[in-house]
Amino acid sequence: MLSISIHLLIQIGLLLTAVLLAGRGVNWYWLWLPFVWACEVVFVCGLALLCSSLNVYVRDMRYVIESATVVLFWMVPIFYPFSIVPMRYREIYQLNPVAALVLAARNILLDGIPPPAALLLKLSASSTLMFVAGFAVFRLLRRRFYDYL
Numbered sequence: 001m002l003s004i005s006i007h008l009l010i011q012i013g014l015l016l017t018a019v020l021l022a023g024r025g026v027n028w029y030w031l032w033l034p035f036v037w038a039c040e041v042v043f044v045c046g047l048a049l050l051c052s053s054l055n056v057y058v059r060d061m062r063y064v065i066e067s068a069t070v071v072l073f074w075m076v077p078i079f080y081p082f083s084i085v086p087m088r089y090r091e092i093y094q095l096n097p098v099a100a101l102v103l104a105a106r107n108i109l110l111d112g113i114p115p116p117a118a119l120l121l122k123l124s125a126s127s128t129l130m131f132v133a134g135f136a137v138f139r140l141l142r143r144r145f146y147d148y149l
Helices: 002-021 028-057 061-074 087-093 097-111 117-148
Strands: none
Touching (some): 002 097, 028 061, 028 117, 097 117
8 A cells, every 4th residue: 555655646746747847837726636636545445445345256356447447547538628528418527536536636737727616526525435335345245255265
């Protein structure tokens, strides 16, 4: 866990360096970044609890995760602008914690504007929901881990 955290800190440092080299300055909205990244950590921890507990019972979870990662990658506005997403799907689209994270970071770092409160609410709610779901599944399945390991 520590090695992954160090890796995340290095990536954050590289991201901030790239933003500064691109000519975007530091602004007050950068104070939102720790909250946004904390939501990311909460989401990833919940996802890890969920997938790792299911992996004990279903050994082919690796292939499910790889396929889901590809699909989710294309559902996140990294290489395309959020403006091309049809208006009727934008509210649902922002419930994806990774998409909300990217949108919030893009608002803060590239556009120099604060992320909308509704977006931050969706990000924190969906991240918390994933953590609670992952924790609940882990607690439910952990009783029989020793039978399968």
